[in-house]
Amino acid sequence: MKDVDVKDLFADHEPLLGQKLSVSGWIRTVRNSKNVGFIELNDGTYFGNLQVVLPGELPGRDEIGALPISTGVTIEGELVASPKEGQPFELRAEVVRVEAPSSSEFPLQKKRHTFEYLRTIAHLRPRGNTFSAVFRLRSLLAFAIHEFFRERGFVYVHTPILTASDCEGSGELFRVSTLDMENLPRDEAGAVDYAQNLLGKDAYLTVSGQLEVETYCMAFKRVYTFGPTFRAENSNTSRHACEFWMIEPEIAFAGLPEDMQLAEDMLKSIVGYVREHASAELDFFNRFIDKGLLQRLDTLLDASFECVTYTDAVAILEKADRKFEFPVAWGKDLQSEHERYLTEEYFKSPVFVVDYPKEIKAFYMRMNDDERTVSAMDLLVPGVGEIIGGSAREERLDVLQQRIDETGMDMSDYWWYLDLRKYGGVRHAGFGMGFERALMYVTGMDNIRDVIPFPRTPQHVEF
RNA sequence: UCCCCAGUAGCUCAGUUGGUUAGAGCAUCUGACUGUUAAUCAGAGGGUCGUUGGUUCGAGUCCAACCUGGGGAGCCA
Numbered sequence: 001m002k003d004v005d006v007k008d009l010f011a012d013h014e015p016l017l018g019q020k021l022s023v024s025g026w027i028r029t030v031r032n033s034k035n036v037g038f039i040e041l042n043d044g045t046y047f048g049n050l051q052v053v054l055p056g057e058l059p060g061r062d063e064i065g066a067l068p069i070s071t072g073v074t075i076e077g078e079l080v081a082s083p084k085e086g087q088p089f090e091l092r093a094e095v096v097r098v099e100a101p102s103s104s105e106f107p108l109q110k111k112r113h114t115f116e117y118l119r120t121i122a123h124l125r126p127r128g129n130t131f132s133a134v135f136r137l138r139s140l141l142a143f144a145i146h147e148f149f150r151e152r153g154f155v156y157v158h159t160p161i162l163t164a165s166d167c168e169g170s171g172e173l174f175r176v177s178t179l180d181m182e183n184l185p186r187d188e189a190g191a192v193d194y195a196q197n198l199l200g201k202d203a204y205l206t207v208s209g210q211l212e213v214e215t216y217c218m219a220f221k222r223v224y225t226f227g228p229t230f231r232a233e234n235s236n237t238s239r240h241a242c243e244f245w246m247i248e249p250e251i252a253f254a255g256l257p258e259d260m261q262l263a264e265d266m267l268k269s270i271v272g273y274v275r276e277h278a279s280a281e282l283d284f285f286n287r288f289i290d291k292g293l294l295q296r297l298d299t300l301l302d303a304s305f306e307c308v309t310y311t312d313a314v315a316i317l318e319k320a321d322r323k324f325e326f327p328v329a330w331g332k333d334l335q336s337e338h339e340r341y342l343t344e345e346y347f348k349s350p351v352f353v354v355d356y357p358k359e360i361k362a363f364y365m366r367m368n369d370d371e372r373t374v375s376a377m378d379l380l381v382p383g384v385g386e387i388i389g390g391s392a393r394e395e396r397l398d399v400l401q402q403r404i405d406e407t408g409m410d411m412s413d414y415w416w417y418l419d420l421r422k423y424g425g426v427r428h429a430g431f432g433m434g435f436e437r438a439l440m441y442v443t444g445m446d447n448i449r450d451v452i453p454f455p456r457t458p459q460h461v462e463f
Numbered sequence: 464u465c466c467c468c469a470g471u472a473g474c475u476c477a478g479u480u481g482g483u484u485a486g487a488g489c490a491u492c493u494g495a496c497u498g499u500u501a502a503u504c505a506g507a508g509g510g511u512c513g514u515u516g517g518u519u520c521g522a523g524u525c526c527a528a529c530c531u532g533g534g535g536a537g538c539c540a
Contacts, residue, residue: 109501236464237537325536
């Protein structure tokens with residue numbers, strides 16, 4: 001008796017027709033009547049279900065036909081061509097062995113549930129169609145990203161999750177401490193004595209691996225980091241979480257044009273990868289979650305990305321025949337509504353906005369010759385808005401020091417970052433992409449809480 | 464953090480101008496059923512109407528505060 005995965009049956013079932021097979025999985029639904037019954041079996045290896053026929057003469061069919069959803073079973077039988085529409089093949093059961101019983105109390109029913117309700121049972125939701133597809137795709141997308149960089153000779157760097165510095169001087173941090181909160185140690189001046197923290201100083205969860213990955217860029221030329229990052233912002237939106245994953249590549253001997261090309265290539269590559277390897281899931285999303293999904297993904301694959309300077313973008317927005325809730329003015333950051341107008345209505349295509357005023361961007365971004373703007377880029381895509389943000393990095397030591405001074409940061413915290421500029425600190429550039437934002441883009445899911453297995457948001461750390 | 468909306472059965476919702484014993488579909492249970500596709504048909508059980516207080520002869524319905532969830536904004540990835 002051959003054990004098979006449902007995935008392999010859907011890949012090529014022809015050679016197995018007529019054979020005796022054994023399949024193990026969980027019951028999704030059961031339909032039973034006087035003369036025949038059916039089980040929809042999902043074994044987790046494939047998005048779709050295997051239809052199992054319970055023939056009239058099957059011993060114990062009444063009990064089998066009454067098994068509740070999510071019962072774990074092993075079924076032996078013969079694989080046959082299906083006489084009815086709906087599936088090309090089915091398993092004609094001869095033995096149904098219950099491996100682990102379930103109960104009629106199982107909360108997932110054969111009906112639509114709201115995502116809000118399913119979030120309250122995050123430990124069970126991967127057993128339903130939508131979340132089965134989301135989290136299979138999440139895994140695949142992560143692989144596609146690694147594959148893209150590996151093919152191009154990038155070194156994957158594990159940047160630290162515990163850090164002592166706040167990378168960009170922006171964003172609230174989660175403090176990491178072993179100090180006794182009820183009885184904090186004090187120094188002579190009465191301040192908290194962080195030297196007694198296990199790490200020896202005040203420490204935090206990382207908000208970005210960029211500064212650390214830059215150091216490896218100066219050794220390996222092409223590097224990337226891909227891991228969890230943390231923000232303690234009290235953001236209550238469908239696009240923010242306290243814990244999320246970020247992809248941050250960094251390339252040496254390169255400037256903004258190469259950076260933009262890399263971003264475009266990466267996005268097209270990973271979309272193309274899931275398009276090719278997750279058609280069952282994408283078809284499902286296109287049907288039930290976001291009707292324009294496949295068209296949007298295919299458009300992205302064919303599009304040549306547009307590029308516009310921040311200054312020109314502001315001019316376009318000022319001339320737009322459209323009333324914005326927030327006014328447009330040079331020197332102010334673009335609002336969500338502005339970004340959406342540019343990518344969805346004006347360009348109708350993914351578009352890079354480049355050369356932002358230095359005041360609204362981070363200290364490490366490379367100063368342009370006009371000394372008003374920095375060599376930065378944001379990639380805006382229809383449906384999501386900003387999906388990637390990046391820049392050329394300031395490699396000139398004196399300019400970088402001046403920017404650190406201007407932004408009121410403590411130079412001594414960045415001694416190692418400044419060191420890079422002293423020893424062969426060549427020009428380089430990189431970007432960051434929120435992994436969940438990318439996943440939302442390829443699934444059409446519109447809440448970040450529904451693309452993270454156990455989402456962490458303000459007031460939420462259940463499970 | 465700010466603005467808006469919502470909270471009624473296990474789930475998704477209806478509930479008129481404040482008025483008798485609060486309804487439906489799905490789920491559950493019982494039975495029926497010639498191959499079903501979220502199967503179908505018949506019947507049954509299931510409720511402190513988010514919480515607290517208030518107005519009223521009378522509150523699911525009106526008012527206030529709080530709690531929870533959602534949408535939008537800001538911040539950003």
